[in-house]
Amino acid sequence: MLKQRAQNVSRRSFLKAGAAAAGSVAIGSMLGAGIGKTVSAATGGAGAGAELGADAKTEAAAKTATDSAKNNPSTLSYTRSTCGPNCTGGCGLVACVQDNEIKTIIQAADYPEEEMNPRGCLKGLSMNNLIHGPERLYAPMFRTGAPGKDEFEEVGWDEALDKAGSRLREIMDTYGPDSVGCMVQVAATGHVHKGALSRLASINGWTMHGGYDMNGDLPMSAPITFGVQSEELESYCWPDARYLMVFGSNLAATRIPDAHFLTEARQAGAKMVVFDPNYSVTASKADEYFSIDSSADAAVALGMAKVIIDEDLYDRDFVITYSDLPLLINTATNKKLTATEVADIEAPADIPEYRESYVVATDADVADGSPAAVDPTTLELSGSVELEGSFEVRLKDGTTASAKTAFTLLREQLKNYTPQQVEDESDMPADDLVRIAREAATTRPLHIIYGASNYQWYHGDLKGRALSLLPVLTGNIGNAGGGFSTYAGQYRMRFNCGAWWKFDGKGPAWMPFEYLVHGPTKTMTAPMPTNGIKAWIVYCGNPFDQHNLNNRLCEMVEEGDLELVINLDFQKTTTSLYSDILLPGVSWYEKTELVSSPVHQYLQLMQPAIKPLGQCKPELWIFRELARRVCPGTEKNFYDHLEPEAAAEEVIKLLLETGGTEVEGITLEHLREGPVKLRHSNPGDKRIPFYDQIHHKVPFPPQSFPEKIETTAQFVKSGRIEFYKDEDTFIKLGEALPVHKPPFEESEYALDPTIRDRYTFAYLSRNSIHRVHSTHSNNRTLLELQNEKPKAFINPTIAAEKNIEAGDEVEVYNDRGSVTGFAVLDPGIRSNVVIFEEGWWSAYTGNSYNTLIYPHIKPTHEVYFVPQMWSPNTNWNECLCDVRKAVG
Numbered sequence: 001m002l003k004q005r006a007q008n009v010s011r012r013s014f015l016k017a018g019a020a021a022a023g024s025v026a027i028g029s030m031l032g033a034g035i036g037k038t039v040s041a042a043t044g045g046a047g048a049g050a051e052l053g054a055d056a057k058t059e060a061a062a063k064t065a066t067d068s069a070k071n072n073p074s075t076l077s078y079t080r081s082t083c084g085p086n087c088t089g090g091c092g093l094v095a096c097v098q099d100n101e102i103k104t105i106i107q108a109a110d111y112p113e114e115e116m117n118p119r120g121c122l123k124g125l126s127m128n129n130l131i132h133g134p135e136r137l138y139a140p141m142f143r144t145g146a147p148g149k150d151e152f153e154e155v156g157w158d159e160a161l162d163k164a165g166s167r168l169r170e171i172m173d174t175y176g177p178d179s180v181g182c183m184v185q186v187a188a189t190g191h192v193h194k195g196a197l198s199r200l201a202s203i204n205g206w207t208m209h210g211g212y213d214m215n216g217d218l219p220m221s222a223p224i225t226f227g228v229q230s231e232e233l234e235s236y237c238w239p240d241a242r243y244l245m246v247f248g249s250n251l252a253a254t255r256i257p258d259a260h261f262l263t264e265a266r267q268a269g270a271k272m273v274v275f276d277p278n279y280s281v282t283a284s285k286a287d288e289y290f291s292i293d294s295s296a297d298a299a300v301a302l303g304m305a306k307v308i309i310d311e312d313l314y315d316r317d318f319v320i321t322y323s324d325l326p327l328l329i330n331t332a333t334n335k336k337l338t339a340t341e342v343a344d345i346e347a348p349a350d351i352p353e354y355r356e357s358y359v360v361a362t363d364a365d366v367a368d369g370s371p372a373a374v375d376p377t378t379l380e381l382s383g384s385v386e387l388e389g390s391f392e393v394r395l396k397d398g399t400t401a402s403a404k405t406a407f408t409l410l411r412e413q414l415k416n417y418t419p420q421q422v423e424d425e426s427d428m429p430a431d432d433l434v435r436i437a438r439e440a441a442t443t444r445p446l447h448i449i450y451g452a453s454n455y456q457w458y459h460g461d462l463k464g465r466a467l468s469l470l471p472v473l474t475g476n477i478g479n480a481g482g483g484f485s486t487y488a489g490q491y492r493m494r495f496n497c498g499a500w501w502k503f504d505g506k507g508p509a510w511m512p513f514e515y516l517v518h519g520p521t522k523t524m525t526a527p528m529p530t531n532g533i534k535a536w537i538v539y540c541g542n543p544f545d546q547h548n549l550n551n552r553l554c555e556m557v558e559e560g561d562l563e564l565v566i567n568l569d570f571q572k573t574t575t576s577l578y579s580d581i582l583l584p585g586v587s588w589y590e591k592t593e594l595v596s597s598p599v600h601q602y603l604q605l606m607q608p609a610i611k612p613l614g615q616c617k618p619e620l621w622i623f624r625e626l627a628r629r630v631c632p633g634t635e636k637n638f639y640d641h642l643e644p645e646a647a648a649e650e651v652i653k654l655l656l657e658t659g660g661t662e663v664e665g666i667t668l669e670h671l672r673e674g675p676v677k678l679r680h681s682n683p684g685d686k687r688i689p690f691y692d693q694i695h696h697k698v699p700f701p702p703q704s705f706p707e708k709i710e711t712t713a714q715f716v717k718s719g720r721i722e723f724y725k726d727e728d729t730f731i732k733l734g735e736a737l738p739v740h741k742p743p744f745e746e747s748e749y750a751l752d753p754t755i756r757d758r759y760t761f762a763y764l765s766r767n768s769i770h771r772v773h774s775t776h777s778n779n780r781t782l783l784e785l786q787n788e789k790p791k792a793f794i795n796p797t798i799a800a801e802k803n804i805e806a807g808d809e810v811e812v813y814n815d816r817g818s819v820t821g822f823a824v825l826d827p828g829i830r831s832n833v834v835i836f837e838e839g840w841w842s843a844y845t846g847n848s849y850n851t852l853i854y855p856h857i858k859p860t861h862e863v864y865f866v867p868q869m870w871s872p873n874t875n876w877n878e879c880l881c882d883v884r885k886a887v888g
Contacts, residue, residue, distance in 0.1 A: 090597030138614025165629025221464020227701030240481030249451025279828025315475030445482030452488030478694025817851025
């Protein structure tokens with residue numbers, strides 16, 4: 001355990017102290033170069049309108065700069081855009097352009113809240129290395145060689161689109177429209193252009209693969225427990241907490257623009273405790289750090305829950321009002337008792353089909369427990385509800401059922417999580433577990449951060465469900481600074497985008513990506529095309545490197561199972577090498593786009609700082625032209641009478657007009673002036689998750705866009721936070737209540753029992769500070785910082801046993817695949833773990849690091865299917881391996 005003391009100098013005071021000296025110099029320098037307001041000579045003056053200087057002198061200089069830029073194409077111009085990889089940052093950046101080349105990128109620092117400025121990291125600031133780099137695409141291409149070989153010929157747009165359209169039509173006619181699969185990443189970074197692919201798929205009946213679950217970013221505990229896709233505190237709410245518990249999230253490396261809020265939270269008086277198998281940058285900033293065993297978080301959380309309940313530290317009224325723990329469970333069937341089966345009570349009238357009226361006991365002094373029906377359309381309860389107890393309940397069929405409250409069953413189950421038992425299972429010291437549990441229960445607000453790396457395990461849903469107990473038991477949901485947050489990917493839609501992403505109210509077909517490489521399962525509820533996926537349109541992703549069992553994808557192309565792959569990207573990636581047709585798109589400095597993020601409230605624009613390079617085209621234009629060829633006449637649904645930028649602006653207007661209360665009153669003109677806050681229902685400037693549920697007794701869940709409430713409300717039929725799940729699959733697996741299950745038993749060992757002694761290391765592919773997943777793998781600035789060498793991180797004791805020295809080239813392997821890297825001996829890595837940082841292209845590693853990882857599918861992820869809401873989630877970390885010196 002490591003203890004540290006917070007420093008006294010705040011980031012805010014530091015920035016204020018330097019503002020007078022540094023800020024005026026920076027702005028003065030830019031004005032000297034000929035800018036004031038953001039004006040782009042390269043795009044004819046259509047900039048973001050974000051002011052870099054506000055007084056009269058600055059405005060005069062800006063006008064002079066504008067006139068100069070218009071008269072001299074070589075003059076430097078500055079345009080505000082928004083950085084848009086899959087990092088959730090959504091940082092406003094300014095591109096400095098000369099002769100249609102981005103010379104440098106700087107932070108815009110134009111957010112109204114002082115604490116939000118500046119935003120951006122070295123990855124975003126060196127993006128011009130990719131835009132003008134050697135892998136840049138400049139024209140459409142056909143593959144002329146074998147899959148995986150860099151053998152292509154350039155062709156014109158008409159030839160490329162005609163071939164793409166005819167081949168798609170041929171495959172649709174042969175195998176059915178749903179045999180065309182479409183993949184798009186991080187929807188919230190591209191409401192316009194990514195929405196265009198969804199719209200095209202909706203028109204033609206194509207199949208979409210949800211990027212959220214495909215990337216392992218869907219926190220399945222969220223729909224299971226709260227009925228939502230995810231709900232998290234925005235980063236500038238972190239300082240409102242007074243107790244921060246971070247489980248397996250390395251925020252200082254993966255949320256660089258927001259990491260300072262953790263420091264500010266500590267400076268404001270919060271305590272931060274980090275739990276992680278491996279010592280991370282975030283752990284180094286914590287007040288206390290505990291190295292717990294891999295995937296043992298549920299045991300730790302349940303041990304703490306036991307302390308909180310045993311010592312009566314829980315908020316009884318909160319638990320009764322907002323959770324399902326008072327509901328009665330039939331101990332013979334393990335099902336919740338419903339009002340329709342209990343004698344002498346009736347379910348309330350007009351309950352929606354997606355709700356169920358369950359039963360509580362309202363008076364323990366009466367033998368039958370005075371059962372009462374619970375109205376699932378409100379969180380208001382009448383009478384005195386019993387939280388604990390055993391009851392005999394008469395049923396309408398004349399029989400009697402023995403029942404206990406879910407809370408009673410939880411208390412009984414927690415007998416298996418004594419502090420000593422938890423220490424034996426997790427390495428969390430028993431005394432510290434008790435102390436931390438008491439601190440967390442008595443220090444408000446409590447905020448738990450649950451990292452994606454932590455829930456990308458086979459039992460990640462169980463871990464999240466167990467951890468969710470802590471803020472709910474202590475009443476830390478729905479108030480400023482408190483809650484349970486997951487931060488992974490820019491998928492969550494912040495407003496209703498269905499008017500553009502669907503067509504005539506109908507969306508595309510859907511199939512989770514995992515089934516593409518795994519095949520169907522007996523327990524799946526998701527649809528699957530009768531003839532499988534035969535064509536694949538890949539936009540804004542690199543799955544032939546970046547997804548589990550990616551070698552299976554390569555084989556599907558090589559063997560002809562995937563008859564056509566069309567790739568839209570502005571670079572030639574590994575995925576491009578396995579594609580038949582390359583349709584070159586553009587970067588976020590070459591188009592107009594609308595962006596939102598789950599970690600802050602700002603709606604922002606991407607804006608063109610340069611004209612599209614070569615023959616590259618905005619993706620909206622590409623999808624419009626594909627529509628023209630696949631189904632002539634449907635191009636009219638993509639504003640075919642307008643040029644791409646004008647069409648994109650019309651889409652943005654449509655989204656803002658139809659997006660609901662979250663975007664009410666926001667216009668394109670507002671966004672051109674700079675970032676604009678989304679609306680929320682709670683008082684104050686900061687959005688509070690579940691506010692309406694806690695303060696206005698609105699049933700769970702809040703809406704998860706773009707789905708309708710009835711679609712996701714079926715996940716929590718009681719309208720409450722649910723810890724007891726009585727769907728058959730949960731009961732069969734012994735997971736009706738949150739439990740701890742060790743890793744690998746139901747996954748790797750079940751798949752091949754012989755590996756138990758052969759592969760003894762957990763293979764973790766953590767995020768790198770130098771990449772955003774696959775993006776920036778080829779960024780020459782960041783490659784230089786890594787000595788252009790992929791790294792494998794190993795505990796020194798294990799390295800000594802295997803005669804591995806620092807810097808040795810090593811092979812990390814299992815029966816499925818292998819990857820090579822250079823050894824880093826790190827004493828902060830647990831001895832049963834090998835880490836390989838994800839995101840490397842195969843060109844740098846020989847094979848993809850994902851060849852080792854199998855697409856295990858957990859049956860609880862298949863109980864329902866709602867795209868990107870309840871769906872099989874990739875569990876990257878549920879993988880075993882070994883490591884040795886590389887041969888040769």
